């Protein structure tokens with residue numbers, strides 16, 4: 001690896017700077033296939049519209065260059081903890097683009113969209129089956145929205161019984177940040193539970209907090225420390241005994257598929273992240289899909305509409321008629337129309353092609369890969385909860401005797417090795433946290449390359465720390481002030497002129 005050399009960066013001109021008056025591409029427009037309309041009246045036309053005048057080649061180079069500046073899972077290793085940046089099979093994209101799915105109109109009569117409804121119905125069933133629950137709604141448009149739906153269901157459940165004294169949700173300090181945020185948004189007081197020295201929920205603290213004012217508990221499984229709580233059954237019992245319900249954040253189900261069913265453990269409600277576990281490309285801000293699954297208790301409260309069979313053997317071939325129904329005491333709608341349907345198609349394809357055995361293999365490989373990397377890095381880095389992990393683990397991005405090296409320096413330097421940084425400074429309970437999730441789709445060779453890079457960086461930290469402080473050296477832009485950059489977005493593709 002020639003990562004020590006600082007590459008000279010030749011900044012290519014942007015598309016506006018390439019503009020030259022009168023230059024254009026030859027355009028061959030397709031034949032008109034709609035009735036010709038009258039041209040727009042003059043007062044609606046602008047002559048001040050400043051568009052770049054460029055050739056076809058300029059346009060092609062501009063966009064291909066931009067696409068290559070982007071980092072993506074299709075380009076390299078992406079161990080961003082808690083985000084499950086795994087490979088998304090291209091066949092999922094093909095099925096989502098089938099015209100019968102992609103060109104459906106959301107207002108189309110259900111009778112004319114039976115294939116799509118059958119797919120949603122089956123996906124509801126499969127997700128319920130995978131986690132051992134009684135029913136599922138595909139409405140929520142993100143993991144966090146699934147959480148919100150879950151907590152609203154818990155609230156509706158208590159209020160329906162006239163139980164108005166429950167004002168608290170218990171949240172361990174190893175939970176995903178969205179868990180306390182969700183509880184607070186739903187109007188609950190968040191009670192923070194500490195972790196013990198093994199990274200499990202502190203049972204004494206839980207027992208002390210579990211009283212008749214507790215509506216429920218939200219727990220991320222595996223936790224953001226990457227570990228599966230060894231006392232999970234005891235935790236569920238304590239909360240149930242005080243009348244609360246149990247919410248499982250199942251965004252990272254790729255650690256548990258075919259191995260553990262949360263419903264059978266005693267959870268009342270959970271959400272999935274289809275865009276993590278069940279393959280929709282994500283990371284750029286959407287779309288998302290966070291279905292919620294529930295046990296019998298919460299079934300009537302599911303957000304809707306959900307897909308149900310409205311008439312058995314409705315067709316000549318015996319096929320049922322599917323339709324949308326609102327669960328009896330539904331918390332209501334969370335999303336326009338029927339959720340992010342394209343993601344339902346991807347998840348359906350992904351589950352159908354893997355089958356039960358394939359899903360189990362996903363989790364085995366996710367867990368194996370994370371543990372392999374954990375054990376290989378524990379000789380060089382401090383791994384605070386160094387025990388069998390799930391899909392991810394956390395290490396400290398700092399070294400004894402090297403006081404001015406931080407997690408961020410290690411992350412930035414990794415970019416010079418062609419690797420996307422892990423999640424930084426999360427979970428909050430580990431100092432200089434680097435949360436590493438290799439995912440199931442990486443080969444041993446890729447993991448070994450990552451491990452070698454992490455070992456090399458640990459050595460550089462001691463011998464040439466400045467190399468880390470000024471990293472990255474090989475990227476189109478070097479280290480930026482992230483706070484300033486986030487607050488002062490430059491969304492304009494035209495470089496402001498000096499005048």
Ligand SMILES: *Cc1c(COP(=O)(O)O)cnc(C)c1O
Pocket residue numbers: 082083142143144145176178220249251252273288289290
């Ligand atoms: C990603 C994630 C979420 C939030 O999902 P979004 O779709 O980003 O809202 C919640 N919990 C955990 C554990 C996650 O990893």
